[in-house]
Structure formats: structure tokens, C-alpha cells
Amino acid sequence: MGANKTTSSMKIHLSGNLVFHWQRSFHDHIIRNEESYNHITEYFVNNSLHWEADSFH
Numbered sequence: 001m002g003a004n005k006t007t008s009s010m011k012i013h014l015s016g017n018l019v020f021h022w023q024r025s026f027h028d029h030i031i032r033n034e035e036s037y038n039h040i041t042e043y044f045v046n047n048s049l050h051w052e053a054d055s056f057h
Contacts, residue, residue, distance in 0.1 A: 001028055 005022055012020045031037050 009020065031040060
């Protein structure tokens, strides 16, 4: 994961986006099966429905 982030960051910065940075303290999760995919998809859909009420939005 670290090598992927390093390579991605370098390419993004070389493309001109000098303010890009990775979010710190987040949880990586590799989707290994359909159940995991469905759970994460449901989280994204439901999470976006609550953005207006989120004080950090």
C-alpha cells in the first residue's frame, strides 16, 4: 500500500496538482468478496445521505 501511495502521489504532483495529499489516520480495507463489497457500498450510499447534517461537511 505504501509503494502504491508513493507512486500515485508522485504522478499526481508531476501532473500539476501540488496540493494533493493523502488523508491521515484512515482505515484501508481490501474488498475480498461480494459480502464485503455490498457492506462498503451500502456505507457509501448511506453516508452521503447524511452529509448536510454533518458539522464537518
